[in-house]
Amino acid sequence: MTRISVTVDGVESTDEVEPRTLLVQYLREARGRTGTPVGCDTSNCGACTVLVDGRAVKSCALLAVQADGREVTTVQGLSNGALHPVQRAFHERHALQCGYCTPGMIMAAVDLLRETPDPTEQEVREGLEGNLCRCTGYQNIVAAVRDAAAELRGAS
């Protein structure tokens, strides 16, 4: 077992983990952040995307020990109270159906908009290429991200 200290959604905790524990397992099982789902086990679907020190990471592609000393933000820590503009846009734009990809899509979009505050449709698509959705055909996801971008630019 290895001792790690990770801040998850603003709460720091020190835990003993097996070195082989994936970050997503740690988040779901040790930290109870089940809002981050597992879709594929092979880092293809992106459903488990979280922010590590502000950058989008597939949490099945990182070991928990690699997050030692870092700050992890899951979809559950994205906002306090009111919805984050990306969350609100996904809700209002019908950008989800089953919703299983939604946490990862939202976190990937947050990172995309940090880097590219005013993305074209093509840039949204390139930015979210690592996140699979099986329900929506992606059209409303693209629209939601661009809506959120406009709102975030207006707010800044």
Next chain:
Amino acid sequence: MSTVPARTAQDLTADVAGGIGHSPQRPDGVLKVRGEFAYSSDLWADDMLWGATLRSPHPSARIRGVDTSAALALPGVYAVLTHADIPGPSKHFGLVVSDQPVLAIDEVRYQGEAVAVVAADHPETARRAVAAIRVDYAVREPVTDAAAARADDAPRVHPDGNIVRYARIRRGDPAPTADVVVRGEYAIGMQDQAFLGPESGLAVPAADGGVDLYVATQWLHADQRQIAPCLGLPQDKVRLTLAGVGGAFGAREDLSMQIHACLLALRTGRPVKFVYSREESFFGHVHRHPATLSYETGATRDGKLVYVKGSVVLDGGAYASSTPAVVGNATSLGAGPYEVPNVHMDVWGMYTNNPPCGAMRGFGSVQAAFGYESQLDRLAAALGLDPVELRLRNALHQGSTMPTGQVVDSAAAVREILTAVRDMPVPPTDPGTDPLGLPGGAGNTTHGEGVRRGIGYAVGFKNVGFSEGFDDHSTARVRLGVVGGEPVAVVRTAAVEVGQGHVTVQQQIARTELGVDRVVIPPADTSMGNAGSSSASRQTYLTGGAVRAACRAVRDRVLDRARARTGVRDGLDLAGGNVVDAGGAVLVPLAELLADGEIDETAVYRPRRTAPMDPDTGRQDFAHLQFAFCAHRAVVDVDTELGLVRVVELAAAQDVGKAVNPGALVGQIHGGSVQGMGLALMEEIQVEGGIVRNPSFTDYLIPTILDTPPMPVEVLELADPHAPYGLRGVAEPPTISAAPAVVAAIRAATGRPLTRIPVRPQDITG
């Protein structure tokens, strides 16, 4: 001891204004964007055990013995079960035919068949225990060719033979001739539903000796019906509650971990949770039937169809699942949405030792459509006619007679949707030189040289609801009461929300019928009557019909109460939380009226009953409740040197009767279209000798956001007078027409025949 699992937040109390015809947001939307929606994989009980499954590595083998002793000896293992531990009376399950063992009995018939299950205190322990079980297999040569499996002397997968169902149509001239005849042989690979949330659920043993199962499924009551006899329990001691569903598309219509979890929970006296990995998910659910199709189509010189002869072999794999219904659809819809006076269809659904196949969006119709639409394009070329023009000359319409003899008794807008997609603006012709806008994308494989543009069209159709005599129905209970001084409707059904937005539709119906804003949808469970499956594009029609009927029963009692109270007899209505008069003036607030007690009504909705097709001729005047149609126009760029395809645009037009929720509905058309596009271009479970070669999202590809083009959609609303609000089922038709449209576009770009989907690069380059 009845533990209620943690994280079951599913109460859909969010206030989303909007009745029928509006696009209110999903009541579960805020939970989902916050990561607070409880999927079945999130269920938790403090004292729970973890289940794991031992699966056969062989597609066909006799089992000489199973030794579980080493597994049982592992610390932390609580139970290891084989078929010998199933109480019965049944040890089998199946959606239509009970032919699949819960755990293999003396033989396995496909790679991945469950042989034993384990419960342990940690998922890793459970997996180690699975690995410690010793099975002595005598491997047999698998039956893998569905067409060859029809032979009388073919080795038998099941004792009664390999044909699950054979159906046929014999209409008109038995030996028709025509001016122009085209023939074609086509093949379709095995597609996976690839929902994102793998199979999972939690079984909790109950104090009354029964079991409570929280699970992601498509049809709670069909699960209950199959589970109970295997546990030796009466139906009412096997209670199911819907847990959050991460997509379905047909793959959750059959059982996966349900019986296994219940068996282990009852054996250990502890809650037992299963969560499949993605790889196990590929083995844990049925897929879309691969098919081989042989078509002959005859027409007059001026392009009127004279006859269609079709022969289709569907590979059902090791167990029947919904193969009988898939065969029925491919048979009765196999000539396409066209007027054809002479039709011969022969369709076989076969047992083999390949993975079991069953329901997937558009089942039976998707396979047939690739055949009949490819034929129409071939015929258009032979006649020198425009492919759209040929289709328009033969388009099915209201009053047309189907090959079964059924007269289409509501709108069949084939002509209208075809002209709609044809007349949409065409995207700019020049793809430019940016590699990201060209086939091959970031692979940077071309700067435009060798790239050809192609445009293709297709139409498809599907029966809505369960056909051929099934007693299709749904049940809803609606309670109108007062909470916090406000009228609130509570709508209870067993209808499953898989992501399609059915919970939103239930709220909209209640709002429209009862004139209230607040509508609560508690979790679906088996304490309610059967709602049927969330499949066959049926739930808005069927459960929507039941909710409407229950609301109207409530409304009648409310109005009776209002008449007694106000003395106003005529013109009463419900609006804005009040009983209003004919002029819209408030007579009495609902909250006041309901102070005398809430009103509670249950209704069962049964649409018109279908009937079975004649086994010799396929004749049946009412085999299907309703038909739904979609047309696509695909625009593609093809790198003809490398065989790479980029879909530039995929435009759709669909008649929906009534757009109950236009926003959600267009989302269904988008999502369904992309699944059809995926089938055309990339999605195939590759099976060699009964062995699945690509059970992962690394090797089984589904369209990404970059693969997916803009998708303009035109929605027509031609009411079906027989259906609630005039609506028509929506979800499946887009998947049916998208694949043949994309392939037609690639043919137009390349001139290649492309008789197999998914289209592979070597099919394009030759």
